[in-house]
Amino acid sequence: MAHAAAATAGRAHERGLDVYTQKVGMWIFLCSEVMFFAGLIGSYIVLRFGASDAWGEPGEVLNVPVTAVNTFILICSSVTMVKAFAAAQEGDQKSIKIYTLATAALGALFLGVQGYEYTELILHSEWQGSHGFTPQAGLYGATFFTMTGFHGFHVFLGVVFLSWASIRAFRGHWGPNNYQGLEVLGLYWHFVDLVWIILFTIVYLI
Amino acid sequence: MDWSLPLNLSTQGVVIDRLFWIIAVLTGVAFILVEAGIIWFSIKYRRRDGQKAHYTHGSKKAEIIWTAVPAVILAVLGIYSGGVWADIRGASALPQDALTFNVVAKQFEWNITYPGSDGRIDTADDFVVRNQFHFPANEPVIVRLESEDVIHSFFVPELRVKQDAVPGMTIPIWFEATGTGEYQIACAELCGLGHYSMDAQVVIHDRADFDAWSAGQAAGN
Amino acid sequence: MATIVAEGTGQAILEEHHPQTFLRKYMFSTDHKIIAIQFLIYTLFFLMIGGFLAIMMRYQIAWPDQTLPGGGILPESMVASGYMLPEFYNSLVTMHGSIMVFLAIMPMLVGVYANYLIPLQIGADDMAFPRLNMMSFWLMVPAGLLTLASFFVVGGAASSGWTLYAPLSARPDLSGVELGQIYWLLALVLIGLSSILGSVNYITTVINMRAPGMTWFRMPLTVWALFITAILGLLAMPVLSAAGIMLLFDQTIGTTFFLPEGGGQPLLWQHLFWFFGHPEVYILILPAMGFTSEIIAAGSRKPVFGYHAMVWAIISIAFLGFVVWGHHMFQSGMNPMLGLSFTISTLLIAVPSAIKTFNWMGTMWRGNLHFHTAMLFAVGFVAMFAIGGLSGIFMASTPVDIYIHDTYFIVAHIHYVLFGGSLFALFGAIYYWFPKMFGRMMNEKLGKVHFWLTLIFFNLVFFPMHGVGMAGMMRRIYDSSGYAHLQGIQDTNALITFAALGLYASGFLFAFNFFWSMKKGKKAEANPWNATTLEWQTPSPPMHGNWAETPVVYHGPHEFSHPDVEDKDWLAQNERPDVVSPAGGGH
Numbered sequence A: 001m002a003h004a005a006a007a008t009a010g011r012a013h014e015r016g017l018d019v020y021t022q023k024v025g026m027w028i029f030l031c032s033e034v035m036f037f038a039g040l041i042g043s044y045i046v047l048r049f050g051a052s053d054a055w056g057e058p059g060e061v062l063n064v065p066v067t068a069v070n071t072f073i074l075i076c077s078s079v080t081m082v083k084a085f086a087a088a089q090e091g092d093q094k095s096i097k098i099y100t101l102a103t104a105a106l107g108a109l110f111l112g113v114q115g116y117e118y119t120e121l122i123l124h125s126e127w128q129g130s131h132g133f134t135p136q137a138g139l140y141g142a143t144f145f146t147m148t149g150f151h152g153f154h155v156f157l158g159v160v161f162l163s164w165a166s167i168r169a170f171r172g173h174w175g176p177n178n179y180q181g182l183e184v185l186g187l188y189w190h191f192v193d194l195v196w197i198i199l200f201t202i203v204y205l206i
Numbered sequence B: 001m002d003w004s005l006p007l008n009l010s011t012q013g014v015v016i017d018r019l020f021w022i023i024a025v026l027t028g029v030a031f032i033l034v035e036a037g038i039i040w041f042s043i044k045y046r047r048r049d050g051q052k053a054h055y056t057h058g059s060k061k062a063e064i065i066w067t068a069v070p071a072v073i074l075a076v077l078g079i080y081s082g083g084v085w086a087d088i089r090g091a092s093a094l095p096q097d098a099l100t101f102n103v104v105a106k107q108f109e110w111n112i113t114y115p116g117s118d119g120r121i122d123t124a125d126d127f128v129v130r131n132q133f134h135f136p137a138n139e140p141v142i143v144r145l146e147s148e149d150v151i152h153s154f155f156v157p158e159l160r161v162k163q164d165a166v167p168g169m170t171i172p173i174w175f176e177a178t179g180t181g182e183y184q185i186a187c188a189e190l191c192g193l194g195h196y197s198m199d200a201q202v203v204i205h206d207r208a209d210f211d212a213w214s215a216g217q218a219a220g221n
Numbered sequence C: 001m002a003t004i005v006a007e008g009t010g011q012a013i014l015e016e017h018h019p020q021t022f023l024r025k026y027m028f029s030t031d032h033k034i035i036a037i038q039f040l041i042y043t044l045f046f047l048m049i050g051g052f053l054a055i056m057m058r059y060q061i062a063w064p065d066q067t068l069p070g071g072g073i074l075p076e077s078m079v080a081s082g083y084m085l086p087e088f089y090n091s092l093v094t095m096h097g098s099i100m101v102f103l104a105i106m107p108m109l110v111g112v113y114a115n116y117l118i119p120l121q122i123g124a125d126d127m128a129f130p131r132l133n134m135m136s137f138w139l140m141v142p143a144g145l146l147t148l149a150s151f152f153v154v155g156g157a158a159s160s161g162w163t164l165y166a167p168l169s170a171r172p173d174l175s176g177v178e179l180g181q182i183y184w185l186l187a188l189v190l191i192g193l194s195s196i197l198g199s200v201n202y203i204t205t206v207i208n209m210r211a212p213g214m215t216w217f218r219m220p221l222t223v224w225a226l227f228i229t230a231i232l233g234l235l236a237m238p239v240l241s242a243a244g245i246m247l248l249f250d251q252t253i254g255t256t257f258f259l260p261e262g263g264g265q266p267l268l269w270q271h272l273f274w275f276f277g278h279p280e281v282y283i284l285i286l287p288a289m290g291f292t293s294e295i296i297a298a299g300s301r302k303p304v305f306g307y308h309a310m311v312w313a314i315i316s317i318a319f320l321g322f323v324v325w326g327h328h329m330f331q332s333g334m335n336p337m338l339g340l341s342f343t344i345s346t347l348l349i350a351v352p353s354a355i356k357t358f359n360w361m362g363t364m365w366r367g368n369l370h371f372h373t374a375m376l377f378a379v380g381f382v383a384m385f386a387i388g389g390l391s392g393i394f395m396a397s398t399p400v401d402i403y404i405h406d407t408y409f410i411v412a413h414i415h416y417v418l419f420g421g422s423l424f425a426l427f428g429a430i431y432y433w434f435p436k437m438f439g440r441m442m443n444e445k446l447g448k449v450h451f452w453l454t455l456i457f458f459n460l461v462f463f464p465m466h467g468v469g470m471a472g473m474m475r476r477i478y479d480s481s482g483y484a485h486l487q488g489i490q491d492t493n494a495l496i497t498f499a500a501l502g503l504y505a506s507g508f509l510f511a512f513n514f515f516w517s518m519k520k521g522k523k524a525e526a527n528p529w530n531a532t533t534l535e536w537q538t539p540s541p542p543m544h545g546n547w548a549e550t551p552v553v554y555h556g557p558h559e560f561s562h563p564d565v566e567d568k569d570w571l572a573q574n575e576r577p578d579v580v581s582p583a584g585g586g587h
């Protein structure tokens, strides 16, 4: 990803999508991610229709206010991601550093809140008469932890890449001629954000 | 092996077998045309010195014909199949007030619940017999399939009946035997190490014989 | 006219041309050609393993009351006092299917040939993401090791069928298999990831890295087929991964996605599996169709008959492939009302397959047919695939499917498609592109013997299975001697097993030819078949970076016997007719 156009540089080629290769690759990869989450979400819908009494009312077990704050954190991180990319295009080195690091930090904060939420659910909550809301707590627990867990795993990968991007930012790596890596990472990050908004809606609010 | 379907003993089997042979003839003709064409071309156009291939990128007309002809044949076949399927498995196809049996599969046996002397299932005089399925010929009967553990499949070749038994579901099917005799239920869905030997005896009686057998079983309980 | 875009300098490519260590060059190579060869060796190995499992199964089916020859060397958990155990038989059934589909045929079609051919046929110097490409091979290595190891753990390998139907696959207490199932599911997740990374690479490469002049409708049909296949893999594999992960959780941490006792749904597994599984069938056949088109055109010395129809057929097969999954589930307990729509979509998908078959015959018609081994296998593919396609019509018809579902009729059908189809085309592809890959020719005499033996034994194995299925023999049964209706077919089962032994043995003839020719075969020219596509317009094997100079494409992919060209019966994609034969004038 470092040398954005390296793979196609230096060779004449037939007109493709007029978008550099790494960006095309990320779009295509995200199509696959859409199908992965569609598989999980589709299963959730089928299972919930099939056994609706296995689910709690919104707010009964899950802590909606805390998660709403967490959702807000993730949305903010998308904003800082956009700012980081814009700063790279303009060559504003100071802003690149601030916003890239902020995005990574907000992502990490989201994971921290999710970790807190999981701990509370598993250790200190009640569900259907038993102590602790766990992945074994019926289909509700299983689908909740599987979907939010896989989303969290995607956030975690994003934070790893954002940390790497931040290190590069502090080395002055990004700039008007070298913003593609940030842009591609941004695509991934916005996707993860979007998936969360869908999950938040169907898992916590409905 | 004689390339035939086994003896058919059900009303559904008559239409299923007919459809099978219709498809066999259609695909048989297509099979012969395609294979003969390939062999003929392979011999006729094999490499010869000085022979130059005919330069063409295709023919719209030919392509339209060999798209349309299979499409029409397949569409007719699909609609015909759909009609037969609806007669067998459609929601309204299930006969009213037919003699009903519960068949519960589990690794690796079939437990059949009989309606007992009142002829009605889910009543106090029901009785259960393991691995023996007796029922009367010449009237529709309903089998409600269930499974206690994994997926099994209820298969009686002579009745042309096959339906998976799925844990957590009750699946009703029906059939009408046209003759009597002793046959077997086979399990057609891989269900574990005893899958191959998950069979049960099927005995098709005259109605009078069946009533007598059923009364005898009920008395024995 | 197409727009030609040139960017930057040649720096990035030149940098790759350092002398490399053995490890960098052959093990952790990022060169698509080396990765393809790694995949080829890997998949041939698993083809041999998968075939061997089938031979053991066949022995048990033919002679259930006899001891397994050489069974003594296997552990007691597989073969006890000489007799194969039913639990081992179930593992054989399961792992034969799983290995053949996921570790042999699919990676051979895609891992080998998408890797090898896409850059060469579109005139690119490598894949868009060479390091991802390397990773997609190295993910397959632990997957293969897990699969092999699963045979030797407590409880043996997975035994719930390649379709992994829950609850059997999810409940160790009911299947007797715990670790083996977990190993296989983990392998499946790795295979899924590998396949997705591969797909991203192939799709991006085709979209963005075509040589100047290589417009969409000038791409060889192999590229089209592999491109569409990559899209299928991209969209279908993640669904399998999601389902496989849920199954893994049911199996290990006590969730109940597919277990009714916890409110889960066994049929949900089947819907997810077949939503993946049917596109998977086309992943396994579309590339084979692409190879066949290419080989038949070159062998017939004619352009592909109806090139555009062939492309649209590939696209429509792929699209329809996502809406037919329910035809695997007619007897599953799914709402019977869904039957009709799945029947119609399934019969519809037969139409593009028919178009392709007729177009291949149209390509042969009035050609000048060169029957080298690759051509024999390609024509064999058409003949065998036709049988597999026609037998599919029986099961698409829901009422007939009631009887033949889960019988050997299905086994016959799937093998006519996957062996008579995919594997015949793959053998053709190996013979055809071997000179390009290794710079040497395979032995034609041995190749022809291999073809005829394969054709004869293949049909002796699988054609009678239609009859065995008509007699009502269920799939996956360890011993049919307990069934009255199966008494009459035992001789046929023995005949099938003898033929299977012959089929397997003829594979070794191929293996010998393959490895012997790699070292001792006749040196290959750049273009031994006088073919037109770009991969033949560079040395055999091509250098790192593929091209001395980026090719420029002037016309479609299969310009054989062009009337304006004198002296030769082919016109490469990067040759202009008015330059080759100035007298002829433009076309």
Ligand SMILES: [Cu+2]
Pocket: B105, B108, B151, B152, B153, B187, B188, B189, B190, B191, B195, B198
């Ligand atoms: Cu069973």
